[in-house]
Amino acid sequence: MNDYKKIADLLYPNITKTPEDWEKQYPARNLPEGTEITRFAPSPTGYMHIGHFFGANLDYRIAKSTPNGQFLFRLEDTDKKREIVGSDIVALKTLAYYGIVPDEGFTIDRTNNGKYGPYRQSDRTEIYQTYAKKLVAEGKAFPCFCEKPEGKQEVLENREQQLTEGKQVVEKDPCRKLTLSEIEANLKAGKKFCIRLKSNGKEGDKVKVNDVVRGVREVGANCKDVVLIKDNGIPPYAFAHAVDDHLMRTTTVVRGEEWISTWPQHVEIFEALGFTPLKYIHTPVLCKIGENGNKRKISKSKDPEADMRFYIQAGLPQEAVTEYLLNIMNSNFEDWRAKNPDANVNDFPFSAKKIGTSSPFFDIVKLEDVSKNIISKMTAEEVYSRTLDWAEEFNYDFEEESKVRLGADYKAPSVNPAEFAMVLKTNKEFAIKTFSIDRGTAKPRKDIAKWSEVPTYFNYMFGYFNPTSLSDYDYDFTKITPEVANEFIFDYSKVYSSADEKDVWFNKIKEVAERHGFATDNKLYKANPENYVGNTADACTLIRLAITGRTNSPDLFSICAVLGDNLVQQKIQKFIDVLI
């Protein structure tokens, strides 16, 4: 028996399994050629970041675009110092909210679903140590007894650039020379050890790395004796990734571009282990336009939209977020959507090759436009039930919470969601009629982007518009004075009837308007505007103001019809009260 083998046995006397045992336990999946096995592998360090969610969506789409493709969820909880209890569940719940249910993996009840588990890294120590033991036995890795071994690893600034420039850090650890008897003595003295890779890299060595999207690059090879197993027996990312993705039979690794810099390490670890290299896609960082107009990363500390809870709490429909992400993920999505306006997003022929490499802009305004379009196509019943679901779910002190969670700039709804949920429930028929206005037509109104806007948007329908002064009305009373407005609206209130058909209703407006000096013939008005107080549109605006408080609203006739005589008269009376 050579010394390496003896050292391996000394270090890991309790590891009795061999890599072959694990290979047998987790056999190749035997799937059709081209089938993709992807995995989302978050570290449980807090809420889910939009960038991670972007990656998870990619994983999911890639797997689902191939026959029998599998999408796995693996919990990478090896860094116990950074762990935030509960974030595993947050990640799974967030995925589920967006309809992404892993085929295999760690589950919401903290068990394992699938034959390639356990899927939580802290439950896989024996597996990692088996492979570390094998590398030690082959002389490809060695124990290091130095204190704070990880502290010896230099932290590289701007790694990506260094990698591009081919700069390498050569770091051969002195512990690689330890003899069997020295190791034995250290172990007897109770010294802790980590396991390091005995890197074969020499300065100037190059290695080819191939990213499915970015293409092949030649970069500086790894020249560092990197840590494979920390002194607590647990591997850092590089080694865990190699062992897990090999044994789980992953085909494509989708991960953030921050991993590009350490990629050569992964290449050398895969080589040492004799594993077949995998396909990689490194996702770009999502950016936004910063305060100074420059492009910058979406930041956890500055941007509420970095946190996936933002979208859920604001009530942005899942479909909108998914669709928007596809928009920025695949350059041909927009064209496809234009040609297939009503198709299900899952029918989109997703292609990993069409993912961009430059940091995409995550534009919340565009996302809201996508959302408005999607909501405009929903039925009134759907708008009702989804608004109600949102209002019931966020029935805490929304305003306070939203400031904390969504950022100070976020305009919280003026209405408490819990209260609004009650209003919706007790006025179901009325609410559905309200949501039916300008909906179900060839050109539905695209006005609502998120459920949290509904109470404020329809405040005048649900009793939340209670003006006490003229300034509560969104109108500049200089063109039409309060006196003229008052006389007109008072007269109009006498003729309004909710029983009128639309043309009768409109003719009545014109009649009253004419009596009060408004032009009902727009040509005449345009020729001599000074002869009139305004035109029919101005008269309608006054009625719209009385009813909604605004100059712009969904169809006024329908609004009045849904409100009915009493409410219309009450609103006109309130308007009159503040006008005089």
Ligand code: GLU
């Ligand atoms: N736990 C790693 C992360 O959250 C996973 C990287 C990977 O997907 O390989 O960044």
